[in-house]
Amino acid sequence: MNGLNKSVYIETFGCQMNKSDSEHMLGLLEDIGYLQTSEIAGADLMILNTCAIREGAEDKVYSYLGYWRKLKESKPGSMIAVGGCVAQDTGQQLVKRAPYVDVVFGTHNLHRLPDLVLEARKTGKPLVEVFQELPDDLPEVPVIRQSDISAWVSIIYGCDYNCTYCIVPYVRGREKSRAPASILKEIDELAQAGYKEVTLLGQNVTAYGHDLKPEIHLGDLLRMIGEGSSLNRVRFITGHPRDLRAEIIDAVADVESACEYFHVPIQAGDDRTLRRMARGYNVDFYRRLVDKIRTRIPEAAITSDLIVGFPGETENEFMNTVSLVEEICFDSCNTAAYSPRPHTPAANWEQQVPEPEKYERLRFLNQVV
Structure with missing residues (x-):
């Protein structure tokens, strides 16, 4: 050595x-x-x-x-x-x-x-x-885990979305999925070592598998894990609402070890703000997605992420977010004041919300959440 x-x-x-x-x-x-x-x-x-x-x-x-x-x-x-x-x-x-x-x-x-x-x-x-992209063949590397019970398992890297506030695509690159065989082997080794819970990770974990040949999806992977391992619990974070397809929700409902938990970041509860964020959906789409989850799995826990003080966000648009939070009744939310990041369009926009106003909105929202 x-x-x-x-x-x-x-x-x-x-x-x-x-x-x-x-x-x-x-x-x-x-x-x-x-x-x-x-x-x-x-x-x-x-x-x-x-x-x-x-x-x-x-x-x-x-x-x-x-x-x-x-x-x-x-x-x-x-x-x-x-x-x-x-x-x-x-x-x-x-x-x-x-x-x-x-x-x-x-x-x-x-x-x-x-x-x-x-x-x-x-x-x-x-x-x-510093490499600008991940290698074509993702290397499998050793790991020393910090828990004997619960383990992280990365299944996809990067993000193909270009949200106007987010630096992640710039620093993490485009989406690249691990081969299911490598993931299943890692999870099998964890189960044999006595681990009880695995969390599947990705910047956009719900996009898993779209770039593989043959193409599969996260629901397929959850079913493979359920059939092939003795784990007690499997969960996944974090994804994008547009990629949370019905087949993934069905797999969570059907696979005994899959936790009935969905982290579905909405970021804002106002349609104009969502368009300017380039999120690719509107509030009605998100409502229908939540309805799908709760219809299929009535006891499912649903959590989210919310940004307040996005450039140009008006008081009325902020209150639309507050109203949606009250309507959806999330189990919990991660909240944050908008933070301008390099390499993102929104950082250079006019109508930046003053810092005191952003943090007043954040304080108000946290009381509701």
Whole structure:
């Protein structure tokens, strides 16, 4: 082992996909002798797995790195690596601003992390490698899971939608599904190891399989899992309302281990706002989708995501969102004030809602939710 008796500490920001990626980083690095530590002080390798979904993400990264620089200086030979969505977005600029960082890697070349660490350690020079797209053949990489009961399993990467507020397609790329055989093998190994629950992950998990040959869908995969594993519970997050087809709802109803839970982000309860967000559906479509779920599975839990203060959103349009929340009676909602992100059209639009107004709307909505 090239990194015998060395330790690695990972700090993870953001979504479940990032948490899953961090588990794979641990698996990859163990192969070259880096073992996980929960204490950053004294770690031989410190990795920041970043998230770019909110404004201020870069500032948060550099704030952490400033502190980590002191830790690195206190232990000669230690290294700092930065991965995730901010690294994918900024690339070489990150090293220019923080030249003490040793490795910068993106979301599409996670499998290259061991080679990058070894190369940077050998040369003593900063190394930046960011792929613009995922490899044609998705590599299967080792994993060290942080739970003995519940596991993340990524089934699709990227997003083909171009919502006007969202940076995800830019930093995660276009949709690419894993082969069902690889997913089923991973889940079978988890069941044999005693895991009770699996969460299927994707930036748009409900789009799973449309790019495969032969084409399948998430409902097909749920049925395969139900027939072939002894897991107690299987759930999936997060998807897009347009891709939550009836066959997926039917599979959740029919497969005993499938949790009767649907996270269906609507983002706004006003048709004009949804058009300007480029969500590809209107409020009536969403209502009918919820009706389909509740007709087929009356006890299903339904949760959602909501953004307030989108550029140009009027008070009346915001109140339409509030009214829809009251009408649907979600089991829970993730709420957020609109956050302008680079590479997104809405960030450059006029009529940006003032910050105080955005957060007043958020406070009001949270009282309703």
